[in-house]
Amino acid sequence: xxxxxxxxxxxxxxxxxxxxxxxxxxxxxxxxxxxxxxxxxxxxxxxxxxxxxxxxxxxxxxxxxxxxxxxxxxxxxxxxxxxxxxxxxxxxxxxxxxxxxxxxxxxxxxxxxxxxxxxxxxxxxxxxxxxxxxxxxxxxxxxxxxxxxxxxxxxxxxxxxxxxxxxxxxxxxxxxxxxxxxxxxxxxxxxxxxxxxxxxxxxxxxxxxxxxxxxxxxxxxxxxxxxxxxxxxxxxxxx
Numbered sequence: 649x650x651x652x653x654x655x656x657x658x659x660x661x662x663x664x665x666x667x668x669x670x671x672x673x674x675x676x677x678x679x680x681x682x683x684x685x686x687x688x689x690x691x692x693x694x695x696x697x698x699x700x701x702x703x704x705x706x707x708x709x710x711x712x713x714x715x716x717x718x719x720x721x722x723x724x725x726x727x728x729x730x731x732x733x734x735x736x737x738x739x740x741x742x743x744x745x746x747x748x749x750x751x752x753x754x755x756x757x758x759x760x761x762x763x764x765x766x767x768x769x770x771x772x773x774x775x776x777x778x779x780x781x782x783x784x785x786x787x788x789x790x791x792x793x794x795x796x797x798x799x800x801x802x803x804x805x806x807x808x809x810x811x812x813x814x815x816x817x818x819x820x821x822x823x824x825x826x827x828x829x830x831x832x833x834x835x836x837x838x839x840x841x842x843x844x845x846x847x848x849x850x851x852x853x854x855x856x857x858x859x860x861x862x863x864x865x866x867x868x869x870x871x872x873x874x875x876x877x878x879x880x881x882x883x884x885x886x887x
Contacts, residue, residue: 770870771869773869774874777874778874787815790812828874830865834862842877847881848883850885851883856882857881863878864877
């Protein structure tokens with residue numbers, strides 16, 4: 649009985665598997681995809697070309713205008729810089745000129761100040777020296793008042809005369825150390841800058857215009873006339 653059941657079950661299973669394998673398979677057809685093709689008209693393409701050309705020309709014109717403006721601005725800036733440079737050069741030249749003048753003025757001031765100081769140092773004793781000249785004149789008057797005969801006959805007067813003469817010489821040497829020197833114009837041509845003519849006498853044996861007599865000695869202080877000598881001048885007989 650079991651064997652009969654098993655065989656019947658196997659038969660039914662085989663029948664089922666055969667039915668399933670005999671199913672009809674329908675072929676599937678896949679339609680190819682067609683790409684979309686755009687057909688543009690000739691007039692539209694021409695219009696688009698014109699617009700593109702117009703845009704390109706407009707862009708080119710704008711670029712040209714921009715570059716021209718930039719070049720113009722650059723030229724203007726260069727001109728402005730040149731003007732500033734010229735102005736600065738002029739200011740520099742003026743400053744150099746002013747500096748050179750200031751240096752020259754300062755050096756002139758230094759030189760003049762130095763000369764004034766030297767003059768003040770040289771002629772600081774001018775007033776005092778003039779007062780001393782009166783003492784020298786008194787020595788000369790005292791010595792000139794003694795006659796030669798008296799000096800020969802009187803020894804005391806001779807000794808006094810020598811003492812006064814030595815004192816006068818020492819005094820004159822002291823003045824010379826300080827720049828005060830005696831002027832001896834005898835035989836020289838009359839110089840109004842150094843001499844003061846008190847009288848004129850015609851003398852045939854002497855040249856006209858020369859000094860033949862000294863009434864009062866003259867003195868100089870550092871080669872500058874401190875007191876002119878009072879002199880007698882030979883007169884020209886023809887005039």
